[in-house]
Amino acid sequence: MTCTEASMNALRQSGDELADAVVTTLFERGEVGKFNTLMRYVSTAGSPLPDGLPEVAREYLQTTSVPPSWVDWGEMEKARLFFIDNNVHISTALSFASMPACYVVPHVAKLLSATHGLNYPSKRMAETGQFTVYLMQPDAFEAGSRFIPAAQKVRLLHASIRHHLKRENRWDTEALGTPICQEDMIGGQMFFSLLVLDSLHRLGIHMSTEGAEAYFYAWRVVGAILGVDQGAVPKTLEEARQFLDLYMLRHMGPSEEGAHLTRQLIDLYEEVVPGTFFDPIVSALLRHLVGDTCADWLQVPRTRWDSVVKIVPSLLGVLETIEDSSPLGAWALDRLGHLTTVFELSSLTRGRVMHYAIPEQLKKDFGISGNVPPTHRWTPPAPTVAP
Numbered sequence: 592m593t594c595t596e597a598s599m600n601a602l603r604q605s606g607d608e609l610a611d612a613v614v615t616t617l618f619e620r621g622e623v624g625k626f627n628t629l630m631r632y633v634s635t636a637g638s639p640l641p642d643g644l645p646e647v648a649r650e651y652l653q654t655t656s657v658p659p660s661w662v663d664w665g666e667m668e669k670a671r672l673f674f675i676d677n678n679v680h681i682s683t684a685l686s687f688a689s690m691p692a693c694y695v696v697p698h699v700a701k702l703l704s705a706t707h708g709l710n711y712p713s714k715r716m717a718e719t720g721q722f723t724v725y726l727m728q729p730d731a732f733e734a735g736s737r738f739i740p741a742a743q744k745v746r747l748l749h750a751s752i753r754h755h756l757k758r759e760n761r762w763d764t765e766a767l768g769t770p771i772c773q774e775d776m777i778g779g780q781m782f783f784s785l786l787v788l789d790s791l792h793r794l795g796i797h798m799s800t801e802g803a804e805a806y807f808y809a810w811r812v813v814g815a816i817l818g819v820d821q822g823a824v825p826k827t828l829e830e831a832r833q834f835l836d837l838y839m840l841r842h843m844g845p846s847e848e849g850a851h852l853t854r855q856l857i858d859l860y861e862e863v864v865p866g867t868f869f870d871p872i873v874s875a876l877l878r879h880l881v882g883d884t885c886a887d888w889l890q891v892p893r894t895r896w897d898s899v900v901k902i903v904p905s906l907l908g909v910l911e912t913i914e915d916s917s918p919l920g921a922w923a924l925d926r927l928g929h930l931t932t933v934f935e936l937s938s939l940t941r942g943r944v945m946h947y948a949i950p951e952q953l954k955k956d957f958g959i960s961g962n963v964p965p966t967h968r969w970t971p972p973a974p975t976v977a978p
Contacts, residue, residue: 594834598823599841602777603768607818610750613651618754620645630744637734655743658732659815667731667812669805674727677796684790685719686860688880689782694853695885696839697846698767699775704848705752723783726813742816749776749817774838776819781835784810785828789971790880803969804828832972845888853877853889871896 617623622645629641630648636656640649674681694700722745725731725738732739749771756762756770768774784807791798807828815821825831857877861870871894878886878897 594830594837596837596841599774599837600768602774602820602823603772605773605820606753606769606771607746607750607776609651609654610746610818611753613647614747614750614754616647617645618758622648623751633740634737635734636732636736636739651747652743655746655816656739658739658812659821662732662812663808666805666808668729669801670809671727671729671731673798673802673806674723676802677791677798678727680791680794680796681723681787682720683794683876684787684880685723685783686856687877688790689786690719690856691853691877691881691885691889692782692786692839693779694846694849694856695844695881695888696775696778696842697844697849698842699778700846700849700852702752702770703852705756726809739816742813746817773820773823776817777814777824777834778838778842780810780814780819780824781831781838783813785831785835785971788828788969792969792971793880798969800969807831829972833975836975843885843888849888850890853891857891 617626625643626645626648629644632641633652640652644652693703722738722741725736725741728736728738730736753770757764762770764770788798788803788806811824811826814824825834857873860873871892874892875894875896877889878891878893881889881891
C-alpha cells in the first residue's frame with residue numbers, strides 16, 4: 592500500500608456510513624435523550640438490550656456486537672501479554688505522546704474542543720485509559736466484557752459530532768473534507784499504536800518484534816470496530832510509518848485550541864504528582880516524547896527538568912535488563928506496573944466507570960475555518976520523508 596496526497600485527499604471525503612445513518616435517525620426522531628438514558632444500562636457485552644431502546648439503535652448494536660471475522664486470536668493474546676509487560680509505559684505514552692499528537696493537528700484539536708466534556712480533561716484521559724484497559728482484558732470480546740459496548744458508543748459519539756457540525760454549518764467541508772473523516776480516524780489509530788511504540792522505544796523500553804507487531808495488530812482490530820475503512824488502513828508497521836509521516840506533514844502545526852488542551856493536560860498531571868517540586872517533570876517528559884518543535888507549537892514550557900528527563904531511558908534500561916534476566920524481577924515489575932496503571936486510572940475516574948454518550952449539542956463557541964518472549968528486539972521503521 593502506497594500513500595499519496597491524492598489517496599489521503601480521498602479519505603477526507605468519507606465518514607462512517609453505518610454510524611452516521613443511526614445518529615441522523617435518532618436526531619430526526621428526537622430519540623437521543625432516550626438512547627443516552629437507556630444506554631447507561633448497557634455496559635457489558637451480551638447483556639439484554641433494554642426495553643424502549645429505539646429500533647435503529649437496537650439494530651446497530653446487534654450488527655456491531657461481534658468482532659471482525661478475520662481476527663487472529665493468537666495475535667490478540669500476544670498483544671494482551673505485551674500490554675501486561677509494558678502497561679505503565681503504554682499509559683505514559685498514551686498520555687504524553689498520543690494525546691498531544693492529536694493536539695498538534697489543528698483541525699483535530701478544534702474537534703476535540705467541540706464537546707462540553709473536554710472542559711474536564713480528566714474525563715478524556717480516563718476514557719482513553721479505560722478503553723485501552725478494556726481492550727487488553729482476556730475476555731475483551733466475550734460476554735460480560737466492557738470493551739465492545741464502549742467501542743459501539745465511541746463510534747456513535749464520532750458520528751454525532753459529524754452530524755452537529757454539518758447540520759449547523761459549522762465546518763468547511765469543501766476545504767477540510769468530512770469531520771472525523773477516514774484519514775483522521777486512521778491517523779488516530781496510528782497515534783494510539785505506532786506512536787505508542789515509538790515512544791516506548793524513545794524511553795528505552797525493550798520490545799520484541801512479535802510484541803510490537805501484535806500491539807499494532809490489536810489496534811487494527813479496534814479500528815475496524817470503530818468504522819475504519821479496512822481497504823485503506825495500513826496493514827504493517829512499515830505502511831503505518833508511511834501513512835503517519837505523510838499525515839503529520841499534511842496537517843500538523845500550532846493552534847490556540849491545541850495549546851489550551853495541552854495546558855489542561857499538564858495541569859491535570861501536575862495535580863497527580865505529589866507536591867510541587869516535581870511538577871515540571873510533566874512538561875519535561877511531554878517535550879521529550881513529542882520533540883521540541885511540536886512542544887513549542889503546543890506551548891509546553893521549558894523547565895529545569897528538560898535535561899534530567901533525558902536520562903530516563905538509561906534508568907528504565909536498567910530495570911528492563913533486570914526484567915529480562917530475572918523471572919522474579921519480571922513478575923515484580925509487571926505487578927508494579929499494573930498497580931501504577933490502576934492507581935492512575937482510579938485517580939482520573941475517582942473510582943467511577945466513565946460513560947460515553949451522544950452529545951445533544953456542541954459548545955456554542957466552537958468554530959473552525961478553512962509479555963511475549965523476545966526473539967528480535969524491535970526498532971521503529973525508518974522515517975519515509977526527509978526531516
